[in-house]
Amino acid sequence: MIQFLLNDRLQQEATLSPDTTVLEYLRREAGRCGTKEGCASGDCGACTVVLAEPQGESLRYTPINACLTFMSAIQGKQLITVEDLKHQGRLHSVQQAMVNNHASQCGFCTPGFVMSLFALQKNHQQKEHFAVKRGVEREEVLHALSGNLCRCTGYRPIVDAAFAACQQPPADQFDRAEKMTLERLRAISPVAGQITQREGDLSLLPSTVDELAAAYTANPDARLVAGGTDLALEVTQRHHRLTQLISVSHIPEMKMLAVTDTNLLIGAAATLSDCMPFLAREFPDFGALLERFASQQIRNQGTFGGNIANASPIGDGGPVLLALGASLVLRRGSQRRTLPLEQFYLGYKHTALQSSEFIEQVVIPRAAGSTLKVYKVSKRLDDDISAVCGAFNLEVTDGVVTRVTIAYGGMAAIAKRAENCEQQLLGQPWQAATVERACQALMQDFQPIGDFRASQEYRMQVAKNLLRRCLIETTSPETLMRVTQYV
Helix, strand or coil: CEEEEECCEEEEECCCCCCCEHHHHHHHHCCCCCCCCCCCCCCCCCCEEEEEEEECCEEEEEEEEHHHCEHHHHCCCEEECHHHCCECCECCHHHHHHHHCCCCCCCCCHHHHHHHHHHHHHHHHHHHHHCCCCCCCHHHHHHHCCCCCCCCCCHHHHHHHHHHHCCCCCCCHHHHCHHHHHHHHHHCCCCCEEECCCCCCEEEECCCHHHHHHHHHHCCCCEEECCCCCCCHHHHCCCCCCCEEEECCCCHHHHCEEECCCEEEEECCCEHHHHHHHHHHHCHHHHHHHHCECCHHHHHHCEHHHHHHCCCCCCCHHHHHHHCCCEEEEEECCEEEEEEHHHCEEECCEECCCCCCEEEEEEEECCCCCEEEEEEECCCCCCECCCEEEEEEEEEECCEEEEEEEEEECCCCCCEECHHHHHHHCCCECCHHHHHHHHHHHHHHCCCCCCCCCCHHHHHHHHHHHHHHHHHHHHCHHHHHHHHCCC
16 A cells, blocks of 8 residues: 655555556546646656655655656655645745746646746755755756746746745745654555555565565566656556556665765665765766756656666766776675676666666775766757767876776667777877877777767767867866857
8 A cells, every 4th residue: 555645635545556657646536637747758847746755854845757756656755736835725935926927828837837946945945944044046946947848938937936936935834734744754654565556466665675686586577666767658658557566766775875985885776866966076077967867857756776777878877887987786586796887788778687686786986086077968958868978087197098988878779988999098198199099999989870869970070079078178178168168
């Protein structure tokens, strides 16, 4: 049985299909049609809702795409929709800010924008509670709205509404009920391990890694679901039925983020949003890349392990992890093995995972004197897929390249290292002539395809230019600054 709060009402659902999305549940089961279906792929944000869950002695508010979230993910959480904001006949301050700033045109996208702004307001209040009060920054606003599209091009008044909503907002019903909501969420029974919801369907919610390993061994044909941001597309886009699902989203061990003397350790179920600041402390370029990974709603649900296991050639995590020499801790039953990521990708969407084996942890060696540069080239800055993603991890001593690992996404059927390019650089002066020879070697490493995102020739030229940019940024950053002023 799945238990959660629908605003302030305890819901217990025992008869839902495992692949029921939150959007489907809200519109068909709960009769809440304020949450809209736009794209059914997590691109437009019209279906944005907010999940609240305990974080210390307060609530953490997280906007998500309801169209890509299976109901198992909201076990033990509070689900808030646009219908819940109006209280005692009065609009919520976020809704009133939208009205005052004329921020709604056709109105279809408005509920999603309202919920993203609601989460921004709540989380900004949390920051101000523990720090010096300050107004919300424009960058924070744009970041919060990056996953919401307005087809009427009404962004300026929506941004104005965001500033107004976050400027000394009055206490609302959620603030007043926060202590009680925390108590009610903590009182919800912990995940029981197995939930058989309907005859012929199976939904498993293990709470430990050992339970997960046992469940997967007993049900090898089941599909693992973490954030579900890719898996759910099989339901929403291809109209497939997923009758056996094992959720990994309720296992604390698989969400952990830890640092040792030599490695960064990331649980496979850690969300991309949680990984972003964690990785940015050690590798600033990696954190900046994740900030451009899809949208905030996707990052709040999508997981590091899911991005790797998906094995997409244009997944942004793969090339960076390859360049960093990452390895994976794989679990099958009671057995664990550690496999370099380079040996994990076998072919297009094909990995080294065995039957009933899953990624438990990602291990990333710490910087140790090297420099990581990462570049993503896409048609849009936010919420877009890479045409080419390049990652360059190198160490230069006295002007000579003493260690180098280069990997690209979008250039082959898998994320792949540029080994011939690396050989042209290793032991050579880090200068333009060396880089030009390495650029020519890229043509031995890759024969990229052309598609609607980029032609074969464009991809190869971009791959070369990213290496040249890496040289400029690490030797003459002021030159690049002068150039980009005119771009």
